[in-house]
Amino acid sequence: MIKFTYTILYVQDVAKTLEFYEKAFGFVRKFITPDNSYGEIITGETTLSFASVTLAKSNLKDGFQEGSLSTQPFGIEIGFTTDNVEETLKAAEEAGATIIEQPKTKPWGQVVAYARDLDGFLIEICTPMG
Numbered sequence: 001m002i003k004f005t006y007t008i009l010y011v012q013d014v015a016k017t018l019e020f021y022e023k024a025f026g027f028v029r030k031f032i033t034p035d036n037s038y039g040e041i042i043t044g045e046t047t048l049s050f051a052s053v054t055l056a057k058s059n060l061k062d063g064f065q066e067g068s069l070s071t072q073p074f075g076i077e078i079g080f081t082t083d084n085v086e087e088t089l090k091a092a093e094e095a096g097a098t099i100i101e102q103p104k105t106k107p108w109g110q111v112v113a114y115a116r117d118l119d120g121f122l123i124e125i126c127t128p129m130g
Contacts, residue, residue, distance in 0.1 A: 004046065005046065005047060006040070006046060006047040006048065006049050007046070007047075007048055007049065007078065008049040008050065008051050009048070009049070009050050009051075009067070009078075009119065009121055010050075010051055010052070010053050010056040010064065010066065010067070010119075011050045011051070011052065011053065011067070011118070011119045012052070012053055012118075012119060013036075013052075013118075014032060014036050014037060014038060014039045014050045014051070014052050015032060015036045015039070016118065017039075017050045017117070017118060017119065018032060018039045018041060018050065020095050020096055020097075020117060020118050021041050021048065021117075022041065023091075023094075023095040024091055024092040024094075024095035024096070024097055024117075025043075025080060025088065025091070025092065026091075027041040027042060027043050027048070028041065028042045029041055029042075030042050030047065036052070037051065037052040037054065037055040038050065038051050038052070038055060043080070048078065053066060066119075067119040067120040067121050068119070068120045069098060069116060069118075069119075069120040070120075071120065073100075073116060073120060073121065073122040074121070074122065076122070077114070077121075077122040077123065077124045078121065078122070078123055078124070079123075079124040079125075079126060080123065080124070080125055080126075081126055081127065081128040082125060082126075082127065083127065083128075085103045085111045085112070085113050085125050085126060085127060086103055086113075088125050089102075089103065089113045089115060089125050092115050092123070092125065093115070096117075096118055097115040097116060097117060097118075097123070098115060098116045099113075099114075099115050100114040100115055100116055100122070101113055101114040103125075108129075110126055110127050110129060111126060111127045112124060112125070112126040112127075113125045113126070
């Protein structure tokens with residue numbers, strides 16, 4: 001059986017990014033390597049992981065497109081559900097997130113907002129479906 005277990009984001013500063021996600025969303029750090037090149041946080045069923053850009057470059061000989069707040073976000077997002085989108089969005093902003101879209105109620109009743117983290121990755125903050 002194949003199971004989706006984790007996502008890894010390539011970031012400039014793993015320790016700083018872990019601190020951001022802990023402060024912004026209340027996640028708990030699972031671990032960080034002694035050289036600060038890789039770390040994980042516990043988000044529920046799926047682990048969110050971070051690898052330094054340097055480590056990622058050593059794994060991918062042809063390179064990759066780095067995330068940055070100075071460019072448009074990638075066509076992918078990480079999504080976090082919460083019962084209070086407004087409060088969660090405010091905490092994320094206070095931790096250093098850039099707000100992209102304020103909370104809006106979709107036609108199906110879900111409240112959705114968007115922010116970007118310190119490395120420019122797109123985060124959807126929304127109420128649960130159903």
